[in-house]
Amino acid sequence: MSIALESALPHARDHRDDDLQDLFTLLRQPSISAQNIGVQECAALEEALLQDAGFTTRRLTAPGHPVILGEWLEAPGKPTVLFYGHYDVQPPDPLDLWLSDPFTPTVRDGRIYARGVADNKAQHFSHIAAVRHWLRANGSLPCNVKIMLEGEEEVGSPHLDTVVAANKELLAADLVYTSDGPVTDDRYPEIVFGVRGDLYVELFATGANRDLHSGHWGGVAPNPILALARLLTTMIDKQNHVTIEGFYDNVRQPTPGALAAIEKLPFDTAATIAGIGLTEMVPPTERSYAERVMFQPTLSPAGIIGGYTGPGSKTVLPAKASMKIDMRLVPDQTPDEIFAKVRAHVERYGEGITIERSDGGMLPSFTPVEHPLGDVVRAALRAGFGAEPVSVPSAGGSLPDSVWTQTLGLPSFLVPYGAPEQANHSPNESYRVERLWQGIETSIHLLDLLGDASYLEM
């Protein structure tokens, strides 16, 4: 343990009341991006907090809510960490389900209750507090630190990629470190190394120019529901293999390290499947649940509607029907490439069916579990939480993580400090006070470990 670390940790432990008060100041400020309530005021509070901690701050030119960059760059030749967080929060509705006011932070039973405390104010605050304690105890940092805070995460980060792409030099770093979301298992700190991408499309099937009497036209005029069903079954075979030409062409196989990490996950597949009321997965069952949701792309209908759907019967041949399809992509698939392949398939096999892309989709993102900076992050978590972290090679879901790995070309680590029960986006969102202290100490350890010169040679 370095001497500087030996000063920073006690400083943090001796000033917990100050940290709590500063976090509460952030929490008292509503910052609801979807409703544009208090966002500017919260951005100003964040800037003041960063400056008080020792950062210089600037705002990055962005079309939406303020994007703040805090910098402390006085460790030449040392690694640079870029922290990412967001100061906007979800709307607090429904208000009547809150036991205390969502913008009056309240501690009950060791938990802080407030909208946005877990998602994401306490988590990015942990990094700011770590820097402050280290600087107050030692006067300088062992590495360079950048922290970027945006105010549109809860509305889908519509400008994040644009802002990052326009500021590559300012955001240059050795790694991106994001504390957001909860860990999967409360007993273990967790590092997520990647996410799947996604693509969402809608198929529109058309038959006659109006709904028809099924006694006069059923089985004689085209049936759009049948057309969609037929097309869908040409896209996925009975083993749930996607049969669209070229769909798997760019799928990168998991590394041995990733497969080994999956084996070590404290994940009870049988219990999880039982929890959703099932006894088994659908085929192919020779691969584990984790391997499938992390490293296999999927194509899954998310919604369908057509014809008469009310109570009882209506003898109609519908003129149209539509189906939404959700796809999850893995490295090195891209939404553009997959959309072109799906569209070609629809044009070939889907007579009377058109396809539309619901949005741009997300690129998959990938940082190898074998990356040497992964060991740094692991060590920091081990020290801060006092437990061996688990390495999750990929989240099954999708996040705009490719902005770091592809736009900036950096390794990116998602390191949730929160607990599973924190109720993100729901009434009575909360954050365990103990996790606030553990998170601050983890970030302190991270600064220390990054300062170790040996990591420069990776």
Add this chain to the structure above:
Amino acid sequence: MSIALESALPHARDHRDDDLQDLFTLLRQPSISAQNIGVQECAALEEALLQDAGFTTRRLTAPGHPVILGEWLEAPGKPTVLFYGHYDVQPPDPLDLWLSDPFTPTVRDGRIYARGVADNKAQHFSHIAAVRHWLRANGSLPCNVKIMLEGEEEVGSPHLDTVVAANKELLAADLVYTSDGPVTDDRYPEIVFGVRGDLYVELFATGANRDLHSGHWGGVAPNPILALARLLTTMIDKQNHVTIEGFYDNVRQPTPGALAAIEKLPFDTAATIAGIGLTEMVPPTERSYAERVMFQPTLSPAGIIGGYTGPGSKTVLPAKASMKIDMRLVPDQTPDEIFAKVRAHVERYGEGITIERSDGGMLPSFTPVEHPLGDVVRAALRAGFGAEPVSVPSAGGSLPDSVWTQTLGLPSFLVPYGAPEQANHSPNESYRVERLWQGIETSIHLLDLLGDASYLEM
């Protein structure tokens, strides 16, 4: 032309004003079965009208609105015709689209405007008026006449089969003759000899016990939309042949007479298909449109819903989806038989899918176009409308016609007196005055032709 006919026809022509006034009395009386408005009052008016024409009347015991039976049975050894009609009407909404009050019959441009005039008051009134004119002119009828009027047709005739089955002796006849609905082509009177039956089912597919995050469960947990699509494609092949085991076992092939009648239909298939915005039917195209909708059973999805169907995207794996399926049956299929076969198919191929029958379904109904009484009806129409009638071997749609052909075991002829543009069930329902006179004379001719002894030997 018989002497009696030579008296009856002039009597009808000389008393058209009386007929119009009596019909107007019926039309002024609302008789909305769905809302139970004026139904009893209308039944009483019908009874008075029947008695005035010379019928004896009785009410058949029935659980719903009154079922009236008028009888004139003083022609021993002569055929008996059973006319069927209904005195209830559809609700007149939307009222603001009517150009004159729906229950104030109004003549404009040679048409009577009133709710229920076409469907069905003017049509069954034609039979009553025919009997009245014949009796006033001659004192007796050339055949026996029964007329049954029900008050629940517009709500699906829920008690019709029960009432008929319980009164087989009272309803004994040689044929059933129903004037309802419009002809297909205004230029030709029309006889419909049968209808297809129907069966309507709903399939319910279930996956997990709740909607799931598609990034965590898509492609791994069962997808109910995919399950329905797969099941549906096991039910119908690419040639639209139903592949449910035994589905076609009891299909009776059309008789040569039926096929010949189809050939003579003044039906422009290409124009009809163009009218719904299409250029061709779906396969198999080697049989004509008419043959397919009259003599082929069909299975056609009528509605489907599952998962997210709102605007934009929601990345969900739905827990359930459901699909409604409409089937049309031909002789000698039955709803019970086909339901058992479909259920067996679902149990075999539809994992996680259950089936429910939406209602009892309808039996198909069939009277051969070669039936000798068909010639009697044809001759009456030819005389009454002055044009050669077309014989429609089967309507594509479904009506409870099997109550006559199967429950009573009689030949049944659907003989619409109305015109295509009469706007049944819509605002400004109307009936051409000329068709009222043509219908009355057709019914008069029918009485005359049935009275010809040669028809007794059929």
